[in-house]
Amino acid sequence: MTITITAFERSPDRGKGLARDMRVRWALEEVDQPYDVRLLSFKAMKEPAHLALHPFGQIPTYEEGDLALFESGAIVFHIAERQPGLLPDDANARARAITWMFAALDTVEPPIFDRALVRILERDEPWYEQRLRVLEDTIRKRLSGLSTRLGDADWLDGAFSAGDLLMVTVLRRLQGSGMLEEYPNLAAYVARGEARPAYKRAFDAQLAVFTAASTG
Incomplete structure (x- = not known):
């Protein structure tokens, strides 16, 4: 059955690959699974057809036969x-990889995403500088712990896994901030992720959407 995912018709990240469909595209490319993409406007994301797939009116969604996620x-x-290549076969290593998936989304991403929102939405508020400082202090604590755990390794726990895939997509939001560069091993870690052929295919696919929307 053909897999269909949803993505922004006009992504607010302007083709930088920061929208969350990038994670799904990359995962599908890593396991060599073909997929279709249904592009949505912001208006369509709030309409009943999409809300039936995603109750919060966001992207991405995933459809395969009767399954919708x-x-x-x-x-x-x-x-x-469901596909080999993103989780180890060994039960303990698999559990650790899943732990890193949760760590990326539950521990590392929230202050990074909040920082991005604050810089856009709260810049003119009297509390802006203090709020930003608190978030950046929290981010540095997360990065410090992650940097220490990664050390000189290529990936977080042996071979590349879904934990690395999610962690790299989270850390990419810090590019250009100068914060990631404070931890050279993390900057190199992200660069290794971006150098993977599957990542490049996924990035090029989502960039083509932005380019088409900009010139159309």
Whole structure:
């Protein structure tokens, strides 16, 4: 059955690959699964047809036959469980990889995403500088712990896994902030993720959508 995912018709990240459909595209490319993409306008995301797939009116969603999923982490987990290449065969290593998936989305991503929102939505508020400082302090604590755990390794726990895929997509949101560069091993870690052929295919696919929308 053909897999269909949803993505922004006009992504607010302007083709940088920060929208969460990028995670799903990358996972599908890593396991060599073909997929279709249904592009949605912001208006269509709030209409009943899409809300039936995603109750919060966001992207991405995943459809395969009678199965419909939402939440990028859950979708990546589903892909990783069903296809070889993103989770280890060893039970303990598999559990650790899943732990890193949760760590990426539950521990590392929230202050990074909040920082991005604050810089857009709260810049003119009197509390902006303090709020930003608190978030950046939290981010650095997360990065410090992650940097220490990664050390000189290529990936978080042996071979590349879905945990690395999600962690790299989370850390990419810090590019250009200068914060990631404070931890050279993390900057190199992200670069390794971006150098993977599957990542490049996924990035090029989502960039083509932005380019078409910009010139159309």
